[in-house]
Amino acid sequence: MGKKGSKAASTNRGRAANNYADSLVNLERFEEAKVLMRKTMPVARRVLRDGHRLALKIRWNYAKALWRDDGATLDDLREAVTTLEAAERTARRVLGGAHPLTSAIEDDLQHPRAALRARETPSAPPPGSA
Secondary structure (H helix, E strand, O other), X not given: OXXXXXHHHHHHHHHHHHHHHHHHHHOOOXXXXXXXXXXXXXXXXXXXXXXXXXXXXXXXXXXXXXXXXXXXXXXXXXXXXXXXXXXXXXXXXXXOOOXXXXXXXXXXXXXXXXXXXXXXXXXXXXXXXX
């Protein structure tokens, strides 16, 4: 999504970048997807605005690349949750709670939240070790 050209051309480039990132996530090439989405998100938000469906999908894909990675750090999980919470709020405000994209983001948010809770919650000591 470059500086010159029409909004339609920028949207098409954003859609192509998002589709490529989605493929990278599905192939578990998370680092490449994160790099691509980190470059694409600010441009999409500037050109399309925050509430555009494509801008929301790009943020959603970025969050997926963060939390689906088996090597995700606590910071990655926190960023995924924060990103999805913001995207869900925006989607709900712009598209409404019944919109399929809003529902999908909301449903997907459960996964990084659960992973974050599991990592942040200290494990109980084994019985008899205390």
